[in-house]
Amino acid sequence: MTIFRSHVLMCSGTGCVSSNADQILARFKEKIKEVGLEKEVQVIKTGCFGLCESGPNVLIYPEGSFYSHMSVDKVDEVVDEHLLKGRIVKKYLYKESIDKDLIKSVDEINFYKKQKRVALKNCGIIDPENINEYIAMNGYMALGKALTEMNPDEVIQLIKDSGLRGRGGGGFPTGVKWSFAARNKADQKYMICNADEGDPGAFMDRSVLEGDPHTVIEAMAIAGYAIGATKGFVYVRAEYPIAVNRLEIAINQAKEKGLLGKNIFNSGFDFDLEIRLGAGAFVCGEETSLIASIEGHRGMSRCKPPFPANQGLWTRPTIINNVETLANITQIVLNGSKWFRSFGTENSPGTKVFALGGKINNTGLVEIPMGTTLREVIYDIGGGCPNGKEFKAVQTGGPSGGCITKENIDIPIDFDTLTSIGSMMGSGGMIVMDEDNCMVDIARFFLDFTVDESCGKCTPCRDGTKKMHEILDNITSGKGINGDIEKLLDLAYTIKDSALCGLGQTAPNPVISTIRYFRDEYEAHINEKRCPAGVCKPLLSYYITDNCIGCTKCARNCPVNCISGEVKKKHVIDTNACIKCGSCITDCPVNAIIKR
Numbered sequence: 001m002t003i004f005r006s007h008v009l010m011c012s013g014t015g016c017v018s019s020n021a022d023q024i025l026a027r028f029k030e031k032i033k034e035v036g037l038e039k040e041v042q043v044i045k046t047g048c049f050g051l052c053e054s055g056p057n058v059l060i061y062p063e064g065s066f067y068s069h070m071s072v073d074k075v076d077e078v079v080d081e082h083l084l085k086g087r088i089v090k091k092y093l094y095k096e097s098i099d100k101d102l103i104k105s106v107d108e109i110n111f112y113k114k115q116k117r118v119a120l121k122n123c124g125i126i127d128p129e130n131i132n133e134y135i136a137m138n139g140y141m142a143l144g145k146a147l148t149e150m151n152p153d154e155v156i157q158l159i160k161d162s163g164l165r166g167r168g169g170g171g172f173p174t175g176v177k178w179s180f181a182a183r184n185k186a187d188q189k190y191m192i193c194n195a196d197e198g199d200p201g202a203f204m205d206r207s208v209l210e211g212d213p214h215t216v217i218e219a220m221a222i223a224g225y226a227i228g229a230t231k232g233f234v235y236v237r238a239e240y241p242i243a244v245n246r247l248e249i250a251i252n253q254a255k256e257k258g259l260l261g262k263n264i265f266n267s268g269f270d271f272d273l274e275i276r277l278g279a280g281a282f283v284c285g286e287e288t289s290l291i292a293s294i295e296g297h298r299g300m301s302r303c304k305p306p307f308p309a310n311q312g313l314w315t316r317p318t319i320i321n322n323v324e325t326l327a328n329i330t331q332i333v334l335n336g337s338k339w340f341r342s343f344g345t346e347n348s349p350g351t352k353v354f355a356l357g358g359k360i361n362n363t364g365l366v367e368i369p370m371g372t373t374l375r376e377v378i379y380d381i382g383g384g385c386p387n388g389k390e391f392k393a394v395q396t397g398g399p400s401g402g403c404i405t406k407e408n409i410d411i412p413i414d415f416d417t418l419t420s421i422g423s424m425m426g427s428g429g430m431i432v433m434d435e436d437n438c439m440v441d442i443a444r445f446f447l448d449f450t451v452d453e454s455c456g457k458c459t460p461c462r463d464g465t466k467k468m469h470e471i472l473d474n475i476t477s478g479k480g481i482n483g484d485i486e487k488l489l490d491l492a493y494t495i496k497d498s499a500l501c502g503l504g505q506t507a508p509n510p511v512i513s514t515i516r517y518f519r520d521e522y523e524a525h526i527n528e529k530r531c532p533a534g535v536c537k538p539l540l541s542y543y544i545t546d547n548c549i550g551c552t553k554c555a556r557n558c559p560v561n562c563i564s565g566e567v568k569k570k571h572v573i574d575t576n577a578c579i580k581c582g583s584c585i586t587d588c589p590v591n592a593i594i595k596r
Contacts, residue, residue, distance in 0.1 A: 004042040006083055008032075009059040011124060013048030013210050014203070014242055016056040020072060024056055027075040035084050047211015049124040051111050052364035054094055059106065059124070066106055068094040111362050114380055116343060118351045119167075119327035120367045123211030128246045131253040134214040140259050142333035146222045147267040155226040156182055159329070161337035163349040168194060168285075168322030169400065169426045170502070171348075171415040180309035181227040181317040189229035190318040191220050193326055194290060195236035195243070198282035199398030200449060201357045202429035205323035207365050208353075209236065209243035212327070213250035217273060219329035221260065224271045227319055231272055235290050238277040247275060282399075282453035285427075286501045287312075287320045289455060300455040301501035322427065324353050344370035348414035352425065358394075358432040359385045371412040374404060378432060389434035393517070397426025399446045399453075400506035402513030403439065422513045424506070438535035439518040440525055444472040446510040454504070461504030464495040468511060476536040480526035485515060530596075537580045540595045544571050547592035554584040554593065 010016075010025045028043045049057045054068035058078075065088050067078065074092055081087045094109060106112050117123075126133040134140075146155050160175030181189055193216055197205040209216065220232045236244055251273055254260040262270050276294050283289045284299040291313050293299040312318025328350060332340050341349045348370040354377070357363050361383035368377060378384065378391055385391050393403040402423035404411070411417050415425050433442065447469040456462045468491050471484050492508030499505045515522060524530045531539040544554075550568040555561075562578045565571030573584070573593075585593045 002039065002042075004040060005062075006041045007061045008041060008043045008083075009046050009061070009124065010043065011047070011049045011055060011057045011059075012045040012242075013052075013207055014240075015048065015052045017242060019056045021056045023072050024058070024070055024075060027072050028058075028079065031076055031079040032083065035079060037079075037083055041083050044127050045129070046125060047123040047128050048207040048365055049106075050115075050120070050365040050367075051094075051109070051362065053362050063088065064106060066094045066109065067092045110383070111364070111366075111381055114372065114376055115367050116351050116369050117367050118331050119208060119324050119353050120211070120365070121331070122215065123207060126212065128211050128213055129249050131214060131250065131257065134212070138334060139214055139330075140218055142330035143218050143221050143259065144265050146225055146333055147265045147269055152182060152226045152228065155222065155333070158337055159226075159332060162332045162340040163337070163347075164325070164328055164332060164340065165348065165415060166321065167324035167328075167352065167425075167427070169397065169424070171425060174321065174325055177309060177321075178223065178227050178319055180307070181229075181319045184310060184317040186317050188231070188314075188316045189224075189227055190313045190316055191224045191227065191229040191232040192290070192294070192313065192318060192320040193220055193232070193234040193236075194285065194287065194320050194322045195234055195240070196278045196285045196290060197237065197240075197323075197427065198280070198285050198453070199400075199427055199429040200446075201431050202355045202398060202427055204353045204355050204365065204428045206240050206243050208323050208327050209240065209247055213243075213247045214254065215330055216247075216323055216326050217250055217254055217260065219326035220273060221264065221271045222329055222333060223319060223321065223326070225269050227317070229317075229319070230270045231274075233274055233276050233294055233313075235276045235278055235284070235294060237280050239280055244275065244277065251275070281455070282449070283455040283501075283503055286503050288501065290320065291318065298455075300457045301503070303500065324428065345412065345414045347416055352413065352428060354428045354430040356382055356430050356432070358430075359389065359434040359437070360432040361386050368413070370414045373410050373412055375409045377413070377430070378409065382432065385432065385434040389436060392433045392435050392437055393439065394433065395431040395442065395446075395510065396429065397424040397506075397509070398429040399450050400424065400503060400509060401426045401429075402509045403433075403442070403517060405517045407517075422509070422516055424509070436533055436535070438476075438531050438533035439514040439521050440472065440531075441476055441533075441535050443511045443514045444469065444476055447472055447507070450503075450507040454507075458498075458500035458504060460495045460499040461501075461507060464491055464499075465504075465507050467491060468495075468508065472511070475522065475525045476531070477538045478525075478529045478536075480522075482526065484526055485519065485522050489515060534595050540580055541575045542573050542578055542580065542582075542584060542593060542595050543575075544573055545592050545594060546570060547590055549590055549592070551589060553587050553589065557583055557587045559583065 056070045058067040058070050156178050164174045165171040195205050281299045284293050288302045289299040308318040344350045351367050353367045393405045454461045548570040555563040562574040
């Protein structure tokens with residue numbers, strides 16, 4: 001076995017790959033060979049580091065130097081200076097570390113300081129396409145322990161004792177869910193991993209599959225043993241080609257080593273696994289729609305009960321857990337329920353992974369102990385809003401969730417607290433909004449998404465959300481009338497009470513929460529025909545202030561010639577002819593044009 005003195009870890013998650021990570025990786029290997037270091041330096045393709053805003057990212061050990069915004073043209077200098085001569089190239093280091101001689105650990109970066117990695121523990125550390133690296137990180141030891149030292153009931157009791165709740169949105173106790181299928185004496189049972197991650201801005205499950213696919217495979221085998229299932233399916237959307245490819249590689253490697261298939265660990269337990277690709281329908285994240293899709297039918301929800309644990313895939317008992325839920329299983333089996341309960345809160349133990357996006361400086365993937373406050377996530381980890389803008393709200397739970405305002409910024413993040421203020425944990429999308437966001441427009445955006453993604457089976461979701469969207473469209477277009485807010489709320493609560501599945505029942509949440517916390521913005525749109533945030537174009541007018549120097553640049557570039565005035569004199573905009581394209585604001589050298 002070759003012992004290398006240095007390791008170059010290259011983030012090869014989707015975000016970095018889209019920014020030429022593969023070419024950067026290839027150049028590192030070429031340059032290292034050119035300078036004769038191929039026997040001393042190993043280049044490793046890893047999953048996501050989490051700090052997506054600074055990508056492509058490269059981490060070099062043993063120094064722990066964190067190079068950000070890497071590009072192919074920087075590689076030669078890093079190899080020549082750092083790897084060959086031992087001189088860290090400070091100008092390419094992550095910005096927080098510019099004044100330091102070197103980064104001893106990524107823990108020195110503020111983004112990582114308050115995180116605790118459980119589900120993401122191997123992401124950004126191991127090569128996801130090399131099963132030996134996963135095994136070196138205690139991979140498949142949990143499966144071995146479960147099969148050789150525990151009976152199925154003991155495995156289920158361990159998961160119950162841990163307090164692990166489903167990370168896919170509902171927060172139902174995982175061990176309890178498993179027990180429902182375990183006590184069913186059917187001749188065939190199924191285990192399904194739900195990797196159909198459809199929330200706008202969410203990429204938690206994708207990152208786990210790209211960075212650590214074996215942890216999901218191992219957990220599914222453990223779950224199969226616990227409930228008596230011998231067959232599993234990973235349902236993943238086809239828009240995740242990197243995740244699908246690495247998952248296929250991992251499944252094949254596990255089969256080659258006897259970790260999937262017949263008589264695993266000579267225990268007599270058989271478990272096989274297949275991938276099923278989804279076509280990207282949001283509704284297929286709902287478990288009965290997902291089951292219908294795997295069976296080859298159109299993805300549409302059905303009434304419950306019977307629940308899938310009793311009558312699921314092909315009418316057999318079926319357990320469905322999402323990727324992040326499964327990514328916790330192996331660590332619980334290895335370390336015990338008390339360990340898992342040692343962080344998080346009483347009713348929400350463990351950690352939660354969030355995809356942090358929107359108006360935030362440090363966009364990326366974060367994993368925090370439950371109970372961490374929103375302020376810590378937004379400011380300590382996320383670095384606050386860009387350009388000094390004021391934080392306004394954060395949307396959690398995607399189209400099924402609700403907004404959390406700055407008044408609640410010090411609340412602890414856990415299942416029950418978020419629900420109590422009108423939001424929800426959801427699968428983990430966290431979209432940050434600043435003072436420039438219009439909350440009515442945000443609600444309209446999420447309803448637009450839901451209307452498009454409704455399966456159309458039930459009237460409340462199919463027609464009710466469409467009617468809500470029409471009202472919101474009118475409000476943001478200056479056609480809102482008195483009573484629209486009341487109509488929205490009446491429709492919202494009717495849909496919540498009567499829609500067939502959880503997706504329909506939660507679809508009105510963004511509207512309900514924005515009305516609850518930002519009713520004044522709705523009223524301004526309706527009564528004053530004004531958008532306070534200056535977002536809704538039909539309600540905006542552009543004006544030239546006394547700061548105008550008469551340079552004529554705005555008039556010369558106006559696409560509809562609606563600006564007039566003499567040289568060196570204040571110009572005027574014909575608001576009736578203006579198409580509100582904003583080019584005048586962009587072109588003005590003295591910021592003399594405003595919109596209101």
